[in-house]
Amino acid sequence: MPDALAVRGLAKRYGSVQALKGVDLEVGEGELVGLLGPNGAGKSTLVKIAVGLVRPTAGEATVAGARAGSRAARAELGYLAEMFRFPGWYTADEVLELHQRLSGSRGGAAERKRLLELVALADATDRRVDGMSKGMQQRLGVAQSLVGEPRLLMLDEPTSALDPVGRRTVRLLLEELRGRGVSVLLNSHLLSEVELVCDRVAILLGGQLVAVGSPHDLSRPRGVELETDEGIHRVEGATREDAPRLVAEAVAAGRQVYGVSVLTSTLEDVYLEAVGGETS
Numbered sequence: 001m002p003d004a005l006a007v008r009g010l011a012k013r014y015g016s017v018q019a020l021k022g023v024d025l026e027v028g029e030g031e032l033v034g035l036l037g038p039n040g041a042g043k044s045t046l047v048k049i050a051v052g053l054v055r056p057t058a059g060e061a062t063v064a065g066a067r068a069g070s071r072a073a074r075a076e077l078g079y080l081a082e083m084f085r086f087p088g089w090y091t092a093d094e095v096l097e098l099h100q101r102l103s104g105s106r107g108g109a110a111e112r113k114r115l116l117e118l119v120a121l122a123d124a125t126d127r128r129v130d131g132m133s134k135g136m137q138q139r140l141g142v143a144q145s146l147v148g149e150p151r152l153l154m155l156d157e158p159t160s161a162l163d164p165v166g167r168r169t170v171r172l173l174l175e176e177l178r179g180r181g182v183s184v185l186l187n188s189h190l191l192s193e194v195e196l197v198c199d200r201v202a203i204l205l206g207g208q209l210v211a212v213g214s215p216h217d218l219s220r221p222r223g224v225e226l227e228t229d230e231g232i233h234r235v236e237g238a239t240r241e242d243a244p245r246l247v248a249e250a251v252a253a254g255r256q257v258y259g260v261s262v263l264t265s266t267l268e269d270v271y272l273e274a275v276g277g278e279t280s
């Protein structure tokens, strides 16, 4: 089975700006991949090429084996653009109806009701977009991306305007979709969220991938911390395997041991190291 999304040697130049410089990346069936990187790194450009909105300068992108932008490719995917706007005079239900018509979905009223429930907007069916908060509009945007039951979702910062409860709603939704075999490419600046939900993360910097792997594989040991009656003491370079010995040594030295933790780098540490604190 072909990957849900595959990009090979993808490059994009806008005039004098080289937004992508040869990127290779796959999103497998049922895989949730987080695309991270500083402002201007090329994340949205990659997604727009995959959706078929922007033409690459070199390389190729395929969706379930079909060329990005082709009818077959578009039929497989759902997309939520960054900084989208729906017409203010449409109700939530009308926005979804419009997208059902655009995508040829035959889900009808039942699909619209189900999607609004999924994003916790069941009470806002007849609410106009203009009368919705930013976060409600964003959840409506996520619902819109799911019209027609796409197998690949490309979400460009779907939770940037959401409060913690809204983020959790979307996170649980993404987990549920993955359970059903839907593949997701998620652009986000919210590292803790990406860490919680993504199978793999890819970090873009200046149009190139600088790290790809599961959050676990990318993290590194950062020592062991012991809390004793003398305070908190970190043993740099120690790993999980050293923990029992360190505790035994402390006890033998007459210390009261209150806690021991094995420290690993968070995705934030990995990210900051990969991008070198740089923005492009």
Ligand SMILES: Nc1ncnc2c1ncn2[C@@H]1O[C@H](COP(=O)(O)OP(=O)(O)OP(=O)(O)O)[C@@H](O)[C@H]1O
Pocket: 014, 015, 017, 018, 019, 037, 038, 039, 040, 041, 042, 043, 044, 045, 046, 082
């Ligand atoms: N239509 C365009 N015309 C000219 N330059 C563009 C265009 N779109 C993007 N760029 C440039 O391409 C580069 C990559 O932009 P892109 O929007 O892909 O970044 P991004 O990683 O999504 O950033 P952000 O985190 O701010 O959303 C930037 O230098 C941007 O200015």
Ligand SMILES: [Mg+2]
Pocket: 043, 044, 045, 082, 156
């Ligand atoms: Mg962007």
